[in-house]
Amino acid sequence: MVYLARRPDRVILSGQYFIHFAVMGIVLPYFNLYCYHIGLTGFQIGAVSALRSAVLVLFSMIWSALADRFLARKPIYILCLFVSTMIWTFYFYSNGFWEIFIITLFYGIFYSPIISFLETFTMELLGEEKKSYGRIRAWGSISFIAVVVFLGKAIDHFSVEIILPLVFVGSLLQTGMSLKIPKTGSSSERPALHQLKRLYTRPVIWFLICSFLMLMSHGAYYGFFSIHLEHMGYSKTFIGAAWALASVSEILVMINSKAIFSKCSIERVLTISFFIAALRWASLIFARSPYFILVSQISHALTYGAFHMGSILYIDSLVPQDFKTVGQAANNAVTYGLGLMAGFLISGSLYENTGSSGLFAASGLIALLGGALFSTHKREKNGFRS
Template identity: 25%
Template structure:
C-alpha cells in the first residue's frame, strides 16, 4: 500500500482517468463492432447472439471471484493489474483462431479476466475521491471519452481496411491498459473498513437490494438488441461504418455531458428518481428504434438518450452500491452489481436478441421487447421507498 496522500493526489486521479479511457475505449471497439467482426468471419446472427451470451456469462463468474479476494486481502490494485495483464495475454489468441468454439473460448477467457478491471477501478476511484459523486463523475467521464474516440476510429478503419480491424485496435488498447495500471496508487485500508464479523449476505438478502438488482437485470436485458446488433442494424439501414461510429459516438458524447452533471442531479433528485426517469427515457429510446429507425432524426434522438440509459443509470447505480455496501464489502458489492446486472441481464438480453433478430427481420420485435423490459425496470425502482435509497 502507498500513502493516503499519493492515492488522493491529482496525478493518481489522472492515471485513473486514463484507465477508464482505455477500459471503455476497448468496449467502444468490441461492443459495437464485435458483431461486424463475427459477421465478417461468416457467423450467422444466431451464432453471434450465442457467442455474445456465452462470453457475457463470464461477467457473472469473474467479478465475484476477484472481488471476494480483493475484499479479503485489501489488494484491489494488484487484482486490477493481474486482470489487465491476463486480458491482453488471452486476447492475443484471437489472431490465430477461427472456429466458433475457439473464438468463444478466447473471448470468454478474455472477458473473465476483463471483469477484474472495472469493479476494482470503481472501488479505487471512489476511495480516492472519498465517495464524492461529483469528483467520481469527472474521473469516470474519461471512460466515455475513450469510448467515443475508439468507436469512431474503429468505424473508420473498418471502412478503410476490413472487419478484422477491431481486433488489431483491441490488442494495442489492452496492452496500453495494462501498462497504465502499473502506475496507479491505492489508498491504505482504514480501520473503519476492516472486517467486523458481519456477512455480506445480510446486505444481499435486503429487499431493497433484491428489487434494485432485479431492475438492473431488466435494464440490461433491454440493451441486448442494441449491444449485439446496432451496428448491423445501421448497416442494413444503409449507414456506413464511419456513420455508424459517428452515431455511437454521439450517444457517448451525450453521456460525457451527463457525467459532468450527474453528481448534482443525484444530489438534487436522489437515487430513486434519477434511476426512474432515466429508465423511462430508455424505454422511449428502444420504442423509437422499433417503430421509426428508418429516419435519421430518430437515430440521433435515440443516441442522445444514451446519456440517461447508460450514463445516468450507471452513475446513480454505482453511487447506490457504494453507500449501500459500505467500505467492508465495497468490492463484492460492485462485483455483484456487475456480475448479476450486466452478467445475467446482459447474457439473457444478448441470447434473446440473437434468437429474435433473424438477420434483421426481427429487429422491430426485438426493440419492442426491449421497451417492455425497460418499463419493467422502471416499475421495480418505483416500488422502492425513496427513504431507503440514500442520496
C-alpha cells in the same frame, strides 16, 4: 474514512478508463468481425460471445470476493490485467473455433473483474467527491467513440487483423499505468466470506432486479437498432451519426454529474431514467422522421449515462465498506452480464416473430416495469453508506 482524490489520482483513474474503453471500442465492434474473417460460422461466433458473458457473470464475482476477503484489490487488479494481456497474445497464433473458444475462456477469467475493480477504486478515491464520478468516467466514453470511428477507416485501409496488436498494446499500457493507482482507504479488517450475506439486503436485491430489467430493455437497442434503421432505408452514415449522437449526449451528462447529483437525489435520477427509457423505446415504434430518431437518441444521456452513474453511486451507498468490490461486481454482472444477455436472447426471438415494432414495445414495457418496481422498493433510509 474520508478520502479526497488529488488531481494526480484523478488523472490516473481517467487514464485507466480511457485505455480500458479504447480497448473495448476495438473488441466490441470488431472482434466478432475478426472471427468471421478467419472462418468461424455464425453459430460459433455466437457461442464465443455467449461464453464471454457467462464468464463475466461468474468470475467477476469470484475475483471480487477474493479481493475484499484478502484486502488485495490492487494486486489482484494488476494480476488480472497482466495475465489477460499475456493470454491475448495466443490469438495471434490461433484461427480454429476450439482454439478461439478456449483462449476466450481463459482470457475472460482474468479480464472479467477489471471494470468492477476500476469502479470501486474510483468510488473510494473520490471519497466525499463521489458526485464527480462522471467527469472521470466520461474519458472512457470519449476514447470509445474515437476508436470506433477511426478504427473502421483503418481496418478498411489495412485489414481487420490489426485489432489483435492494437488490443495487446492498449492492454499493456493499462497494465503499466495500473501500478500507479494509489492505495485506497479501505478497511484493515478482513471480512469472512460467510459474511457476504450482509451484502444482499432487501434494497440491494430489489435494485439488482430493477437494473437487470433496465439493461434487459436495452438488448433491443444494442442488438437491433442499426438493423431497424437500415430496414427503414437509412444510410450507414446516418446510422453511425445516430450512435455517435447518443454517445456524445452521454458524455455531456457525465461531465456534469456533480451538478446533476447535487440538485437531484440518486433515487430521483434513477427513477427518471427508467421512465425516460420506457418512452424512448416506445417512440421507436412510431419514429420515421430522421429528426425524431435523432432526438430520441439524445435521451441516451439519461437512459444510459445518468442511469449508469446513478447505479454506481447507489450500489456504493448501499453495501458495507468491506464488500465494495463485490457490490460493484454484482451490479456489473447482473446488469451488463445477465441483463444484456437476456435482452439479446429475447430480442432475437421477438424480432423474428414480431419485427422491430413488437420488439421495442416489449422493451418499453420491461423498462416501465423496472421503474415501477424501483419506485416502490427504494432504499431504506438506514441503508449502508460509505
